[in-house]
Amino acid sequence: MEKDKVNQLYNFFLTRSLLKKYRENGRIVIGTLCNNVPEEIIHSMGAVPVRLLGLSKSTELASAKIPTWLCLYSKRIMEDALKGEFGFLDGIVGMTSDDTKSHFFSAYSFYLKPRFSYLIQIPYVRDETSLDFFEKELRRFIGRFTSFFATEFSEEKLKESIEVYNTFRELLNDLSELRYADSPRLSGEEWLKLLLASTSMLKEEMNDHLRELLSKTNDFEGYKDYKLRVHLSGTDFYDVEIVKMIEEMGGIVVSDDLCTSAGYYKGFVEGKTLKDLAKRYLSQSACVLTSGVGNLSIEDRLEFIRERIRESGADAIILLKDRGCEICGHQCPFILQEFSDFPTLVLDLDSPYPTEQLRTRVEAFIESYG
Numbered sequence: 001m002e003k004d005k006v007n008q009l010y011n012f013f014l015t016r017s018l019l020k021k022y023r024e025n026g027r028i029v030i031g032t033l034c035n036n037v038p039e040e041i042i043h044s045m046g047a048v049p050v051r052l053l054g055l056s057k058s059t060e061l062a063s064a065k066i067p068t069w070l071c072l073y074s075k076r077i078m079e080d081a082l083k084g085e086f087g088f089l090d091g092i093v094g095m096t097s098d099d100t101k102s103h104f105f106s107a108y109s110f111y112l113k114p115r116f117s118y119l120i121q122i123p124y125v126r127d128e129t130s131l132d133f134f135e136k137e138l139r140r141f142i143g144r145f146t147s148f149f150a151t152e153f154s155e156e157k158l159k160e161s162i163e164v165y166n167t168f169r170e171l172l173n174d175l176s177e178l179r180y181a182d183s184p185r186l187s188g189e190e191w192l193k194l195l196l197a198s199t200s201m202l203k204e205e206m207n208d209h210l211r212e213l214l215s216k217t218n219d220f221e222g223y224k225d226y227k228l229r230v231h232l233s234g235t236d237f238y239d240v241e242i243v244k245m246i247e248e249m250g251g252i253v254v255s256d257d258l259c260t261s262a263g264y265y266k267g268f269v270e271g272k273t274l275k276d277l278a279k280r281y282l283s284q285s286a287c288v289l290t291s292g293v294g295n296l297s298i299e300d301r302l303e304f305i306r307e308r309i310r311e312s313g314a315d316a317i318i319l320l321k322d323r324g325c326e327i328c329g330h331q332c333p334f335i336l337q338e339f340s341d342f343p344t345l346v347l348d349l350d351s352p353y354p355t356e357q358l359r360t361r362v363e364a365f366i367e368s369y370g
């Protein structure tokens with residue numbers, strides 16, 4: 001993979017320079033607090049949806065406002081927000097996809113007072129009643145948005161945005177195939193950098209970059225010098241440094257079920273209407289909350305992990321367990337039991353990261369199973 005190009009794109013995530021530019025050019029920029037916020041709706045109304053992710057390494061300011069035991073994901077967003085790093089935002093949109101995200105939405109709105117804020121209600125069970133409710137809820141969100149920003153919503157524009165996002169998903173599916181090869185032509189570090197870059201620009205622009213990268217993949221014969229193919233499991237994880245460390249130790253990350261990666265882009269919108277869109281977001285099987293009728297959400301998640309492992313040929317799982325993540329805490333034992341015949345390593349993550357300890361454990365794991 002073209003390292004320079006990947007790093008150049010990643011830099012947009014680190015500097016947020018494009019987002020600031022969109023704002024200077026008069027675009028509405030909206031921060032989303034969950035991978036399950038239907039970005040297509042915001043995009044179709046001429047605004048730029050941005051997945052909020054904090055870059056702060058320490059979280060002293062956040063700890064004075066929200067509980068210190070919360071997940072790193074919410075603490076880092078709060079820290080960056082309190083430091084004024086999200087001054088380019090016109091508003092935020094959250095979702096009731098877990099308790100932390102719901103309460104964090106309130107805390108953010110209370111302390112930061114964004115001009116516009118909306119919390120989308122997502123139902124738990126996937127059936128027709130829930131789908132009708134969810135579609136109505138999305139219409140209510142659209143109503144609030146259009147009246148606040150004096151913009152317009154049309155099914156025609158939504159159709160165009162759905163196409164842009166489906167193309168994005170298709171290109172990522174093509175790229176992920178490169179990870180599944182015996183000699184992966186894309187490392188886990190490069191993959192995560194691209195996913196993070198995609199949160200910092202309009203998807204139509206990202207699609208052009210992905211097409212360019214895909215056209216050049218044959219120039220590289222792939223990574224052969226690795227000992228273990230790794231599946232990464234977790235929630236809102238996006239620390240490139242940890243993935244880099246796993247790969248320096250001889251692992252290669254070939255798949256994941258992270259909310260910031262597979263849980264974000266997997267699954268097309270089948271159709272072009274608001275109802276079709278609602279269906280896609282309600283049936284997100286990587287989602288840690290929603291479930292089919294008669295089964296548990298964890299069962300859907302386990303199946304999602306199984307599928308990723310099947311297609312990528314991963315040999316082992318590294319579970320990234322954020323100590324403040326309620327979902328990781330609840331689901332980790334299920335995942336360990338389900339994959340008990342599979343080499344699995346659990347890494348407890350807390351800030352600051354005990355880097356040397358993590359490095360030693362990863363090294364021992366890869367040496368044992370590689």
Ligand code: SF4
Binds near residue numbers: 073098235324
């Ligand atoms: S899923 Fe976990 S990491 Fe993500 S917001 Fe909820 S508690 Fe935080």
